[in-house]
Amino acid sequence: xMDFASRVQRVEPSATLAISNLAAELExxxxxxxxxSVGEPDFDTPQNVKDAGEDALEAGHTGYTSSNxxxxxKEAIAAKLDDDGLDHDPENVIVTPGGKQALFEIFMSxxxxxxxxCLLDPAWVSYEAMVKMAGGTLSRVDLSPHDFQLExxxxxxxxxxxxxxxxxxxNSPSNPTGAxxxxxxxxxxxxxxxxxxxxxxxxxxxxEITYGxxxxxxxxxxxxxxxxxxxxxxxxxxxxxxxRLGYFAGPEELIDQAGKLHSHSVSCAVNFVQHAGVEALENxxxxxxxxxDAFEERRDMLxxxxxxxxxxxxxxxxxxxxxxxxxxxxxxxCEGAIxxxxxxxxxxxxxxxxxxxxxxxxxxxxRLREGVERLAEHGYI
Ligand code: PLP
Numbered sequence: 001x002m003d004f005a006s007r008v009q010r011v012e013p014s015a016t017l018a019i020s021n022l023a024a025e026l027e028x029x030x031x032x033x034x035x036x037s038v039g040e041p042d043f044d045t046p047q048n049v050k051d052a053g054e055d056a057l058e059a060g061h062t063g064y065t066s067s068n069x070x071x072x073x074k075e076a077i078a079a080k081l082d083d084d085g086l087d088h089d090p091e092n093v094i095v096t097p098g099g100k101q102a103l104f105e106i107f108m109s110x111x112x113x114x115x116x117x118c119l120l121d122p123a124w125v126s127y128e129a130m131v132k133m134a135g136g137t138l139s140r141v142d143l144s145p146h147d148f149q150l151e152x153x154x155x156x157x158x159x160x161x162x163x164x165x166x167x168x169x170x171n172s173p174s175n176p177t178g179a180x181x182x183x184x185x186x187x188x189x190x191x192x193x194x195x196x197x198x199x200x201x202x203x204x205x206x207x208e209i210t211y212g213x214x215x216x217x218x219x220x221x222x223x224x225x226x227x228x229x230x231x232x233x234x235x236x237x238x239x240x241x242x243x244r245l246g247y248f249a250g251p252e253e254l255i256d257q258a259g260k261l262h263s264h265s266v267s268c269a270v271n272f273v274q275h276a277g278v279e280a281l282e283n284x285x286x287x288x289x290x291x292x293d294a295f296e297e298r299r300d301m302l303x304x305x306x307x308x309x310x311x312x313x314x315x316x317x318x319x320x321x322x323x324x325x326x327x328x329x330x331x332x333x334c335e336g337a338i339x340x341x342x343x344x345x346x347x348x349x350x351x352x353x354x355x356x357x358x359x360x361x362x363x364x365x366x367r368l369r370e371g372v373e374r375l376a377e378h379g380y381i
Pocket of ligand 1: 203
């Protein structure tokens, strides 16, 4: 038998995937599952982006690129960041195969054994796993008593961080809650980050998917430019999950260090995919608005349907998720919901917050209606 490293033994496989596997098994048996567990848009990639990818393939963009990304894409990313109020040279960007790889490289570059990372719960599942693989320890702030908003939890955040905190992760709009944090909340984060000299990861992968609010990029706040690492990707805004394209931008010293990990692991993101990424950033405004409008309608419809059943779900202003309050034993609830009602959701405990199930509304209105009906029929709401 093999002697496995503690870094892999410290983590569990992704809970989201466990549910998808259960759903896939049922479907293989011919069961019609309403799958509200997935974290991806149900739209196809915009046609012009696909065309740009195909054109790049045809033009022979099939070799390695420079490790940190093709100049055209890094420039387009720097321009997009500039639109968000963030000032980064193209040289301060690393293009990665997905935002996930960007985050992995950041944690691996900054976290040593025993270093403390602060997460706002519920938090996206992979932050915890990445911190553990890097050898870090976790300090957690529970936003669930505050309808998942950060502003009313700032005193808890103050208690959770100290001079020993190396990194804080802020993900607004949030997966799994959809919450978009207020400017006052971000200013509170800034004050604590400056006071305790904490580096902050701002995961802005859902930034384009918001409803009636403009989320502020954390790095735009006074005192944050040098301590913020902005992470983003193409998966959610442009319905490009399978293309695997993302990036991060930060101070030059970080780019130097993380660039070593990047070049010795992935070498570079896929060449023709990077070309498609330029098109996505430059020519998809309409497609992004169409998808966003569709998500907003579904969010409102789903919240209304739950309200009709007497369930009050805290609704966020972004992303395409909501957290449904369920039994304390959310694992059992989710297993039951998929086995009896054939509705797939993800237990809140996977995100550090038991007592909830995460629902994705990246599904048609018809399927969402069907999902709620089934949950009601089988007594789950
Ligand atoms: N960050 C958050 C909060 C996410 O929800 C996801 C995807 O689920 C990612 C990052 C990574 O996405 P990708 O690697 O597809 O860019």
